[in-house]
Amino acid sequence: MKKLLFIYVFLFAGFLTYLYNYHLKEFASSSSNQPQDDLRGKVSEKYVMVTFLAGIDYWKTALKGFEDAARVLNVSVEYRGATQYDVHEQIAVLEQIIAKKPAGIAISAINPTALTATINKAIDAGIPVVLFDSDASSSNVHTFLGTNNYNAGVTAARKMGELLNGRGKVSVVTLLNQLNHQERTKGFLETIYKEYPQIEVVAVKDGRGDQLVSKQVAEEVIKQYPDLAGIFTTEANGGVGVGEAVQSVKSDRQVKIISFDTDKNTLDMVQNGTISATLAQGTWKMGYWSLQFLFQLNHNLASPQQESVSDALALPVYVDTGISIVTKENVEDYYAK
Amino acid sequence: MKKLLFIYVFLFAGFLTYLYNYHLKEFASSSSNQPQDDLRGKVSEKYVMVTFLAGIDYWKTALKGFEDAARVLNVSVEYRGATQYDVHEQIAVLEQIIAKKPAGIAISAINPTALTATINKAIDAGIPVVLFDSDASSSNVHTFLGTNNYNAGVTAARKMGELLNGRGKVSVVTLLNQLNHQERTKGFLETIYKEYPQIEVVAVKDGRGDQLVSKQVAEEVIKQYPDLAGIFTTEANGGVGVGEAVQSVKSDRQVKIISFDTDKNTLDMVQNGTISATLAQGTWKMGYWSLQFLFQLNHNLASPQQESVSDALALPVYVDTGISIVTKENVEDYYAK
Structure with missing residues (x-):
């Protein structure tokens, strides 16, 4: 009887040791995952795309690219914009987004100058920003993706x-x-x-x-x-x-x-x-590469040799997303799916 | 006594259940790691940078960018090139590289036309190719990174x-x-x-x-x-x-x-x-983004909506890597380290 009890106690002790090791392993594996985590975001990491006339078809493919990159990188995205062709509305939307401190913002500017102060405010708040489709060249953003x-x-x-x-x-x-x-x-x-x-x-x-x-x-x-x-x-x-x-x-x-x-x-x-x-236009690429670039900035992945060069300067200054020709032969591929 | 035995059996059964769940979890977590692996290469995955006048200082920063991206992505790189300003030497070097079927090749072309056939051969062999610094615009490569x-x-x-x-x-x-x-x-x-x-x-x-x-x-x-x-x-x-x-x-x-x-x-x-x-010139960016783009192609990460669009077309057609001004104030940052 005593022998049996001994076996049970032994088994129970084994169980406790196992439990301990299991949690230890879990801890170790989460710390060894560190570099891997650099290349993969968190679902709580939210990137925002901001447009104007936000409801038109034109933006759908850009948003699809943004979402496709988010899936690859395991992060979340949100789509916002001025519903009208209205400078003040886009500024107001942008102000709301900045207040929430997202992981990054991709903006298509309603005109080249009106958003400059608001965009610079986002950058001063440490939020990565890229511009796509319509540039705001007088802002402090260093990267624009769009059609030549x-x-x-x-x-x-x-x-x-x-x-x-x-x-x-x-x-x-x-x-x-x-x-x-x-x-x-x-x-x-x-x-x-x-x-x-x-x-x-x-x-x-x-x-x-x-x-x-x-x-x-x-x-x-x-x-x-x-x-x-x-x-x-x-x-x-x-x-x-x-x-x-x-x-x-x-x-x-x-x-x-x-x-x-x-x-x-x-x-x-x-x-x-x-x-x-x-x-x-290469709108899918605008969205996809906007998110890839914002992710690089947010995770400090691209860091150039020169110490004086800030991370933002490690991104290309201009990305030409190209043009493709649609004719009767390939028109089916371009309908929204 | 029977009651005590019952408790031991209960504990033992709990232990077995725990063990079973643990292995189940392990299995689940290893299969959920699949997408994570897509974002991280293997050391056996080799990308090659090819230049001409390969020994000059000019390429050092581009290679540094290429290497920095390799570290981020956990892949290997190799630096090759024509030692002289010699078209035939660069073609010969490129032929040798193609024969080894690397994961990708970033080429700076000695002149805009001489390498076209060899570059197209690499593409036909399914090897991802981008051009940087000096373009070969008549080739079938869709992406060039360089100074405007x-x-x-x-x-x-x-x-x-x-x-x-x-x-x-x-x-x-x-x-x-x-x-x-x-x-x-x-x-x-x-x-x-x-x-x-x-x-x-x-x-x-x-x-x-x-x-x-x-x-x-x-x-x-x-x-x-x-x-x-x-x-x-x-x-x-x-x-x-x-x-x-x-x-x-x-x-x-x-x-x-x-x-x-x-x-x-x-x-x-x-x-x-x-x-x-x-x-x-933004030579560090040329190297860094060349490797990032090749990696995207090799891992089929960027895949646009249109089914007719090949993966290569998901890359930007042109990336302007920009210019920065060096004066007495910041010259120290630009000496090779």
Whole structure:
């Protein structure tokens, strides 16, 4: 009987030793995980994406990229923004976010200067910040991710050259007073002049980013030049308006349209052949790499040789997220899934 | 007694249950570690950096960035390159590397076209490739990391404007037949014309990337314009030659020199005041982000929404690694450590 009791006590002692070792192991493994943890965030670590006109389709793919990177890095994300095209609303939203001290903020600025003070306030509070899609170059943020608009215009010109076999009259419908649209137009015009001597640009019109206005100016140009062969529109509303104009006005030939971005109306017109090609921006990359960069800053992963160089300076200053061409052949891939 | 036995049996059963749960937990935690491993490579995973004139100081900081990223990601790196300025040698080195099927290759191309076929061979073999510092734009590589040379020229012009208080005669010593130097010169000239109406560019001279030739052309310009106030040289050998010229020729005033890059001779001349400022390229960033990008490709981490978009297209097309200004105040930070 005593022997049996001894065995039970022995087993119980073994149990206690096991228990002790188990907790010891758990402790050891959590400390050896330290370097691994540097590469993997916590779900409590929240990164915020801030836009304006936050409800439009355009941001969906950028947010998808942001979320995809969050999954890879095991962190959380939040999407915020001004619902309207309203500077004060975006500033107010940003102020609320800064007060919560998130792990990082990726901002698309409603205009190049209005957010400067608020953005600098976030940086002074030690919050990592990158800008994407629309820059705020006078702020203290060192990294911008977005489309090189001049190069996008170059791509449009070469696609137009291919569609027209290098000859014919073309027109541009753009937003004359907005910098990114001026750059798209400049890239298009300079490339046509340099590389397509038999293509003539007969008019550059202001569609004011409005579907109806763009339709009207396109109708005028088509009436004035019945042999017009192509129109490049630098933004999506204009593209749809120009598409309607080409459908409504009888011209000598089918006018080839190259548009911009990939909202549903544009993709539908690519699918039914009204628009020959549209230029897709690398919005997924903007979101994905914004979060990767913020994570690097927040975890102090990138630290350059020079001690005087701050961590923020270890990020690239500009990242061109590129352009891809959407035609009838690949349009299916660009519909939101 | 039976009661006591019951308690012992109960405890023993508890012990067995505990043991079972513990192993279950261990199993679960090892399988949940799977994604964590994706973010951390293996030491057997080797990434190769390939340059030309592989022994020069210029590459040291880029390699340091490559190594720093390798430490963060727990992978291995190897440094290779053509020892001479020799196209065939770089091709041969690259062929050897491809044969070993490394995890990824970061290449600085000796010229824009000569390596195209070899680089494409690496890509066809499924090896991730990025280009840094010197691009090979006709290859199938989608990502280039390097200095925006036009912007570097803009930065030089603004620093010159500051040094000269916005007035005086200046000259440029450059390599007239090399694209990156043409762009640096263009950025400098256009910014002077636009922003500094009282600075006059009196001469743009070809220093041929040679210290002695640069010294000679600088001496000529200083003799011709005794009131010359500043010289911008677009590369390092020229900067040292121009520094010697300014020391040897008596001119009406101390000519301010702005040079390029941070080899030891240039830094020494910044320290002793002969060169007022030199422009440091973001070579550490080129190396660091090259490896980060290759790692993302090799581990299929970045995968965009569109199924038609290949993983390589999930990387930025161009990364501007920026420029920083080195003066007497911060020159110590730029000496190799």
